[in-house]
Amino acid sequence: GAVVSQHPSRVICKSGTSVKIECRSLDFQATTMFWYRQFPKQSLMLMATSNEGSKATYEQGVEKDKFLINHASLTLSTLTVTSAHPEDSSFYICSASNAGGNTGELFFGEGSRLTVL
């Protein structure tokens, strides 16, 4: 099946620094990727929808200047957490679909666990 790769899987950084997380679709072109945040024992919270070649669409309450999303190619989307603070510590996971509409499996990256000290 199609594969989505996410990197890094774990990152620890100091407060105030920026962290970039990459999400790559390895064997298909993903015009749309989704970025989620997940708190312990909770569901996935959609942060934004990343569209190739255009600006990301952010969900209500998500700071777009804080969480910068770039989808420069059909196989790569990046999430940059700018000026990270301890409250940004979380599990971030991306997904992509190899088909539009209601069909097409959603493929997930492995997730990135961010810890801000």
Place this chain on the structure above:
Amino acid sequence: AQKITQTQPGMFVQEKEAVTLDCTYDTSDPSYGLFWYKQPSSGEMIFLIYQGSYDQQNATEGRYSLNFQKARKSANLVISASQLGDSAMYFCAMKGAGGSYIPTFGRGTSLIVHP
């Protein structure tokens, strides 16, 4: 708007027995897809099974089957012959067509399989 409801925060099952995880949904889209994912403690999301709204047959994948009752808007996951490795969080999700293509997830059910 789409909505997924998983009413069971936690479920317990004895090894080798079957278990049903509940999922109900709501959507105004006539065309949609329903998914189940497993998330072990490592965090990865593992695709289990998919059911399209126009599929006549209930989806099956090995020990997983989806009990799709369209009129009741339910899409329960049945795991047969539970194994210890099935212990994980399970999420039901839905994608619609057109403007509802953004996936919606339920709150998840934590399944614990006892030996």
